[in-house]
Amino acid sequence: MQSLSHEYIIGENGYINLIPFKDYTIDYFSPSIIKDDSKCIRCQRCVRTCDELQNIGALTVSGKGSEMKISTFFEKSMYQVVCTNCGQCVNRCPTGALVEKHYIDEVWGAINNDKKYVVVQTAPAVRIALGEALGIDPGEIVTGKMVAALKRMGFDAVLDTDFTADLTIIEEGHELLQRLTRALKDKDPAVKLPMTTSCSPGWIKFIEHLFPEFLSHLSTAKSPQQMFGALAKTYYAKKTGVDPASMVSVSIMPCTAKKFEANRPEMYASGYQDVDYVLTTRELALMIKQAGIDFKTLADDNYDSFMGESSGAGVIFGATGGVMEAALRTVYEVVTGREVPFEGLNITPVRGMEGVREAAIKIEQPLPEYDFLEGVEVKTCVAHGLANAKTVMQKVKDGTAAYHFIEIMACPGGCLGGGGQPIPTSPEIRRQRTSAIYSEDAHKMIRKSHENPEVLRFIRIFSLSHSDTCRINCCTQLIRPVNAIKRAKGAC
């Protein structure tokens, strides 16, 4: 819209300014999304996005004529309604009437404060889209430049969320195996299947509002961001000798819901707020511009070591179906001792852009300890966009779908189409970002989470293998707090 107003040389408003006559209040109470009606042109894109794409209906139109406006249930604040903070509406808003809550000033403040040690993590989907906001074509991967820019901006450590994405896979994969064992071997009727992924905070808020009876189906693994935050202020702090109290943990995400997630009161596993500030891809682009960095000409740089290494499986987290594929690569190998039977490890049935995709993997000749899985077809389902999530969950609720494992991402296309990604995000651009992700995966030396050497080292240190007795402190770092206690007492 701004470029249009430049094109048509729209300058001064010759008419009466109506804004002062309205009594607009800005809703800045949500940690994710700010709504400022005074900037709104009532185009209703947000309403349609929320309703048609996400099937949430958190935003509606109220009033008519001069009173017409975009509103929420009983005009409540965005954080009090069913809004999942997915940010798809923000991504479609042409004016800035809906924006993510910015934490740019806070982050600059931390960087410029000598007493603070600022670590930053970057999500898999950021590197494949950041370039778009800085004049580079969609589909180009800018990992090296992004790391270089972050270092120039003054972050003390530039680390990779992919590291905890790999951890998530190991955690989630083992949990799936545990649930399968209890269900199929021990015939325990209390086991909750299907198990669903838990890494998309928009999806978490969605299930809390709309299918609360299925909360126990969620994997107990925290999202990679929150695992990372917790580990940064414990494991990383201990290894580097940094006082966690002086550490500021920042994360760069394609997502607005992560802002809400980081602010959840239970996300204090390290004793501090695990993730202090979440920035979207767009905010990072803005900061790079503010810093006067010429992004296009930057030379590539590498992540700091440790918690900077990742596998291809961690990378594909950014695309719909990615978590499923990564988990299957690990689970299949744990069970059978062989790699997944797909050419080049590419589990193509779970890839693609269709809203709901189903795939079954038959387990043959498992290792002796998993012989109860012989011939079992592990039924999986992948859905992205909350409208599709609703369809799938409704089926599960009605008992018409017998899945073992479901991956759900709140945003269309997965994180690569997240609400915090560069504007515009269109189906075509989502496709380009998707191919970027899969090509990054294909070029990685390590393709499986359980082969990431840093992750292996970490697991050794924390003796995080579920056959051993799990230590409660390791669990609280990785697992959603409510469940950590249960896990510590129970099977784990």
Add this chain to the structure above:
Amino acid sequence: MTKTLKRLDLIFKNEGDSEAILEKTLSRNNEDIISDLIASGLKGRGGAGFPTGLKWRLTGEVEADQKYVICNADEGEPGTFKDREILSSVPHKVLTGMAVCGRIIGATKGFIYLRNEYKFLVPKLRTALDDFHLIMDKLNLDFRVDIFMGSGAYICGEESALFESMEGKRGEPRNKPPYPTNYGYNGKPTVINNVETLAHTYSIFKYGAEKFRDLGVKDSRGSKVFSVSGDTPIPGIYELEFGMTLQRFVDDFGDGDAKAVQVGGAAGFCVPRKRFEKTIIGYQGKLTGVSLPTGGSMMIFNSSRSMYNVLHNYLEFFVEESCGQCTPCRVGTQQLLMGVEAVKRGDKSSDYLNKLLELSEIMRQTAKCGLGQSVANSFSSIVENFKEEMIY
């Protein structure tokens, strides 16, 4: 004062012969009935003036598993109350029109979209519907009519907003095309007609196309029911022939001191005294160009009235009743209202009126539906003809 206008008594005449007329009409083939309707020159009385026969034919030609006939009884235009009168005194005529339309286009379901303020008509209408459904059974015609209550927004009288509202959504006009003939209620081909239009079809079925055509002039055939209000000693509903001049109208209905007549309600045109003689009432007379919602409102103002207040009133109406979905209309109406207030107060110079006239023209060209497009009608005709009253 001599009463010179030819008053008619077609529509409200109740001869209790609806079953016979229906049976007679249904015995003819569809094409004959449509040809008759087209020959009669009947045009929609809801405002847009679209030839009714053509509308039915177009809808009939579309293939679909389900079609609908809807009677638009939302009558929301300030100063109109004719549809209420027709529905309460001759509902069977409207229903007959709907049944014939249903047979022609292949619809089995009809609705009367009734303005919420007309709730009191419901018991009467229900009785009429019961009788009607008995006749349907007797004639072996699979056609049922239901009442759908509107909820009070003026914009829901606009056909596509009406469909949205019936579908349980917010009453906002849709993009056109597709037109209702192809994509109406529930996305199915739909004939939507004003109450009066449907009642007129009955007269045509009964008396034939010729008789109807004989009334009126050139492109405006037949009679029209007018709701006369304002500075008149005899306000009320009158059925008059098309083609009279405003002068004759004012002679009959005015109080001798009329300075302006607002033809067609808030969305219509204001005609000043000096043009009474030259203005003919009919689709080709003053009522040309844009669609005029619920034609038939005639409001007479005498010299004691401030045209500024009249305009202010209309603008307030539009500011409130715009659905708000498109910017030209939502913001434009507020700008016009605040603009004339500012000029009146002296905060803006009288030149600002020209800027506002330009704005109303932009609204005519860019607004999405008839509401926003027609604001310019009353605005420009009042501002241009009564400029002094706007400024001083």
